[in-house]
Amino acid sequence: MTSPGRVNRGPRAAADNRAALIAAARKVFASSGFDAPLSSIARTAGVGQGVLYRHFPSRDAIALAVFDENIAEVEALAADPETRVDTVLEVIVEQITASAAFVAMLRPTGSEPRLLAVAERFDALIAKKLADPAQRGDLDSALDAADVVLAVAMLANVLSESDPSARGEIAQRAWHLLRHGLAPR
Known part of the structure; x- marks a missing residue:
């Protein structure tokens, strides 16, 4: 009824x-x-x-669906060879700001192999963007995908611990600092 x-x-x-x-x-x-x-x-x-x-029979299953949608959006953007990696990272930062749960998905530690597979897709798309100098943008050439993913995960951790009402401002400030740190020396 x-x-x-x-x-x-x-x-x-x-x-x-x-x-x-x-x-x-x-x-x-x-x-x-x-x-x-x-x-x-x-x-x-x-x-x-x-x-x-x-x-969604489990928390991991619904988190996977959210993460998969986020990654699909990023993959669609990244598929354009004219899109530089810094633009892709800005979209990821926007997603993290809007959804703190995305943070945990960047480095999943659970037993859900599908979650790990989506995280690997994220890593692969960053690596592919970094491999092309035209798509690398203003990022230091010494950085690899693991460095960039670590930087994004650090930002994500800060955002996950921040007050949701302040996340937008904190994300902008932190992303500015990280981009500065990722730039060539």
């Missing part, structure tokens, strides 16, 4: 529910951190917990 005002659309709603859950997870993780109750995600998406667990 559905609650008043809600119409059960059945299986036709699956794609919409999944998209709503991913958007809600991004929002809840950003405001409450990666350990936020999954019930908050379901409530924010406007679905029951059963729907959440039908789509």
Whole structure:
């Protein structure tokens, strides 16, 4: 039985529910951190917990979906050979600022192999951008992908520990400092 005002659309709603859950997870993780109750995600998406667990049986599974969407956006941007790595990194910083949960995904430590695979996609796209001098932008030629990923992870850690209302300003200041540190000497 559905609650008043809600119409059960059945299986036709699956794609919409999944998209709503991913958007809600991004929002809840950003405001409450990666350990936020999954019930908050379901409530924010406007679905029951059963729907959440039908789509995402674990916290790692929904985090993976959020991370995968973020990486897909970055990969689409990075696919353009005219896009320099610093532009790609700026989008990543924007994503981190909006979603503190993305931070934990940069260096996953859990047992979810799919999470590790997406993290490897991130590493590979940074390495590919750095390998082309035209796409490398203003980054020091001595830096490799591991250095850049470490710098982004450091920024991500700072943002994950900061007050959500101050994240935008902190991200701008920290990114300015990091870009300065990544520039050629």
